[in-house]
Amino acid sequence: MNAPVRLRPEIAALPAYRQGEQAAPDAFKLSSNENPFEPLPAVVDALRDAVAVNRYPDATAAGLRAALADKFGVTTDEVHVGAGSVSLLQQLVLAAAAPGDEVVYAWRSFEAYPGLVTVSGATSVQVPLREDGSHDLAAMAAAVGERTRLVIVCSPNNPTGTVVTTTEFEQFMSAVPDDLLVVLDEAYAEFVTDEHAVDGPSLTERHPNLVVLRTFSKAHGLAALRVGYAIGASSVLDAARSTAIPLAVTAQGQAAALASLAHEEELLARVDRIAVLRDQVWRALVDQGWEPPLAQGNFVWLPTGEHTAHAAEVFETHGLVVRAFAPEGLRVTIGEPESVERVLRAAQEVLGNTSV
Incomplete structure (x- = not known):
């Protein structure tokens, strides 16, 4: 039941922070900008x-x-x-x-x-x-x-x-x-x-x-x-x-x-690999006909506009959980290299089925 407690109305109306959705075992979670690499061995030792x-x-x-x-x-x-x-x-x-x-x-x-x-x-x-x-x-x-x-x-x-x-x-x-x-x-x-x-x-x-x-x-x-x-x-x-x-x-x-x-040298080598993959994904999206902003994080942005909800569903059918910001666009994390082919197939399908 609802307790009769007085709360600040602006807080009561404030939506809670929404975490990126979890992915099914056969899907890739590309919604939270997480690093796909396992922790450095030295980090595992420190935690132990x-x-x-x-x-x-x-x-x-x-x-x-x-x-x-x-x-x-x-x-x-x-x-x-x-x-x-x-x-x-x-x-x-x-x-x-x-x-x-x-x-x-x-x-x-x-x-x-x-x-x-x-x-x-x-x-x-x-x-x-x-x-x-x-x-x-x-x-x-x-x-x-x-x-x-x-x-x-x-x-x-x-x-x-x-x-x-x-x-x-x-x-x-x-x-x-x-x-x-x-x-x-x-x-x-x-x-x-x-x-x-x-x-x-x-x-x-x-x-x-x-x-x-x-x-x-x-x-x-x-x-x-x-x-x-x-x-x-x-x-x-x-x-x-x-x-x-x-x-x-x-x-x-x-x-x-x-x-x-x-162990920052070892870490930054991993970061470089992600950045190279990011640039490859960005270039492939441009070649498909997208006009994404030049990406400098560990993610790319697809300006899907009013088609954002539909685009997110298309990505989901390809086993990809991405972050939808309707009605503006999709944020797609650069995750495991194995996910890239699915990302590009999904992006191509969205482009072919909409007027993005």
Whole structure:
């Protein structure tokens, strides 16, 4: 029965985050941008050693923060670790925005953004993507007003896969107030091969109002362990730490992330293989007659428009679970190499049966 409990109406009306559907045993799950490779052997060993589940983890993630600080040439206070980059974004939104404030971001982008803003009590200001699926940073800068407390830039953008260039981002940072928090969400940074793409960690010293988010879920393949990190000014990250749920990052997650960082050469070789396969799939789609944005994540975007629901059904008949964002398009993860032939057959069938 429904209990007579008073809830915030905007929260009661808020749809829960929808995870990518699970795939049948004979199908490929290409809906969640997961890494198809098994964990690195060193990660498996680290998890095997981190078995003291009766003890709390290090709440500060000191070892992992030190390793990340060394990697990016910052201090440990300029690194914050959380249970996935999305949890860090939630902390930053809560630290910066309150009822009556605004948060600006491009749309369509990561589907968690609207919910995080609503939970904070702030208001979303969504700026449409350009025709090619990329951020319109000039329009985003123009959308910043007196009530704006935070801007989110996603590069590569999820789900369209486009990047923001260094030049574009620097122009944007020059156009917005110096005291406005800008969050650069780089969850897919390791897959980027465009030399002109922005590299967030290299810019944080020049822009104290910039925080960069990255994750171990995608390229590192640790999605189930939920470890993400932020790089930025210690004063901003201290505010985020104040809003965090304590002890959210497990000891197992910390150990696995450290092991993955220690074997980054082996990891990046795997990432390169995924990026090469991504480029091959993208080129094949273009050859079929599609006009997908240039992909820089570990996924491709098919602009299926009003045919999105039908297109998802076609992919399902080919044993492929993809992510549908009706009425805009499909996001298809680059998964196992064995899935590629099915992806291209399904894409060809959609193109042949519709006016996409």
